[in-house]
Amino acid sequence: MKADLNPGGGDGPKREDLRSFLRHWVVPGPPPEIEEGLRRTFRRRRANGRPALWIPLATAAALALLAVWRIGMKDRPVAPAPAERTVAVATPAPPAPAAVEPAPPPSAPAPGRPYAAVSAARPSRRPTPAPPEAEIVVEPGQAQGLAELGRRLRDVLQGVPGTTVPRVETLSAAAATSPIPAVGATDVPVYGAEWEAVAGEWPFVQQSVPTSGR
Amino acid sequence: MSADPRLRSDEELLRATAGGDEGAFLEIYRRYRERVYRFAYRMTGSADAARDVTHTCFASLLEAPFRYDGRRAGLGTYLCAAARNQSLRHASRAWRERPAGTSADLRPAKGPGPLERVLEDERAWIVRKALSNLAPLHREVLILAEYEELDLATIAEIVGAEVGAVKVRLHRARRKLRSALEVHVRSGALAVE
Numbered sequence: 001m002k003a004d005l006n007p008g009g010g011d012g013p014k015r016e017d018l019r020s021f022l023r024h025w026v027v028p029g030p031p032p033e034i035e036e037g038l039r040r041t042f043r044r045r046r047a048n049g050r051p052a053l054w055i056p057l058a059t060a061a062a063l064a065l066l067a068v069w070r071i072g073m074k075d076r077p078v079a080p081a082p083a084e085r086t087v088a089v090a091t092p093a094p095p096a097p098a099a100v101e102p103a104p105p106p107s108a109p110a111p112g113r114p115y116a117a118v119s120a121a122r123p124s125r126r127p128t129p130a131p132p133e134a135e136i137v138v139e140p141g142q143a144q145g146l147a148e149l150g151r152r153l154r155d156v157l158q159g160v161p162g163t164t165v166p167r168v169e170t171l172s173a174a175a176a177t178s179p180i181p182a183v184g185a186t187d188v189p190v191y192g193a194e195w196e197a198v199a200g201e202w203p204f205v206q207q208s209v210p211t212s213g214r
Numbered sequence: 215m216s217a218d219p220r221l222r223s224d225e226e227l228l229r230a231t232a233g234g235d236e237g238a239f240l241e242i243y244r245r246y247r248e249r250v251y252r253f254a255y256r257m258t259g260s261a262d263a264a265r266d267v268t269h270t271c272f273a274s275l276l277e278a279p280f281r282y283d284g285r286r287a288g289l290g291t292y293l294c295a296a297a298r299n300q301s302l303r304h305a306s307r308a309w310r311e312r313p314a315g316t317s318a319d320l321r322p323a324k325g326p327g328p329l330e331r332v333l334e335d336e337r338a339w340i341v342r343k344a345l346s347n348l349a350p351l352h353r354e355v356l357i358l359a360e361y362e363e364l365d366l367a368t369i370a371e372i373v374g375a376e377v378g379a380v381k382v383r384l385h386r387a388r389r390k391l392r393s394a395l396e397v398h399v400r401s402g403a404l405a406v407e
Contacts, residue, residue, distance in 0.1 A: 015388070018360075018388060018391065018392060018395070019360060021337075021341055021395055021404055022341055022345075022360050022361065024334065024337035024338045024340075024341050024404075025256070025338045025341040025342050025345070026338065027251075027252045027255045027256060028261075029247075029248060029251070030247045030248065030250075030251035030264075030265070030268055031261075031265060033265070034243075034247070034251070034265055034268050034269050034272075035240065035243060035247075037269050038239070038240070038243055038269060038272050038273060039236065039240065041269075041273050041276060042236050042239050042276060043236070045276050045277075046234050046236075
């Protein structure tokens with residue numbers, strides 16, 4: 001001890017005397033039952049900890065069994081799908097109602113039929129229809145020029161292998177209905193009457209109000 | 215790592231204990247059981263309480279080993295701090311539940327024996343009585359300093375106080391104990407050896 005433990009004064013025995021008095025109280029050693037109790041506590045905790053080790057082992061075993069089962073199901077031969085059903089689904093045009101076999105609900109497979117066969121017999125995705133050909137509508141005078149340009153381009157590119165040249169057809173203006181409406185120069189626009197009603201007025205302009213008298 | 219548990223460090227023994235090595239755990243107990251039990255006995259004044267406190271302290275190494283941080287203090291200091299907390303808890307509980315009169319453990323041992331044995335028991339009883347009358351904060355620093363002979367820094371670590379506060383508590387504890395023993399010194403019950 002490095003503290004000042006001997007303050008002096010007359011309030012009792014000195015530090016060394018105090019120590020000798022304190023030595024009168026001798027405490028016996030710990031009884032052996034403490035060690036026995038701790039030994040039991042240790043073994044009980046170790047025994048309680050063992051099931052925790054089995055949990056991941058059991059989980060891993062279950063996952064391994066599941067994986068083996070899935071692999072076994074994949075290797076099983078799949079029953080061929082009924083031909084009439086595949087044809088009926090793949091046809092873009094809707095078949096006649098009498099020729100179509102009623103399809104079972106997807107969540108309820110037919111009894112006695114394996115799951116893989118039911119999955120294989122499901123109708124495939126409907127093919128996406130091809131986009132329509134682009135149609136360019138031009139004025140009759142421009143169509144002649146474009147047709148001439150197309151013919152020259154075809155003559156140039158015909159010698160290059162692997163290239164396709166767009167087909168150019170010239171239609172008469174009367175043969176096809178033009179999507180551009182014919183509008184006369186003297187026709188009054190639809191909004192003309194409304195505009196005439198407000199033609200002499202200025203639009204509303206918001207002006208700031210002065211806040212001081214200056 | 216050595217096979218003999220007595221040659222292994224505390225950290226190695228703790229790791230082995232966490233791994234389920236019963237021998238390592240018992241080696242930790244054998245290293246520190248004397249200090250923990252004696253301190254708990256002197257703090258509580260009861261052998262039964264000291265037994266419970268000692269068991270709880272060492273069992274805490276199994277229940278919550280993460281509480282011990284080897285970078286802060288040694289394992290002996292940690293166990294003494296745990297014993298101190300358990301003893302204070304036990305003392306407050308015993309104070310509420312104690313009947314009128316003194317505890318049975320504070321009475322001097324009775325029975326036939328040589329005269330010197332009787333006198334020694336009486337002296338021990340006087341010291342125990344004087345120590346038990348000290349405030350717990352004074353009693354713990356006095357026990358740790360005088361009986362366990364720990365330095366101020368270790369005592370401060372155990373009781374969770376500054377070194378200066380430990381110094382002050384120790385000074386006051388000594389003064390009070392001297393005052394309590396002065397009567398017995400004058401009466402001749404206690405004599406300087």
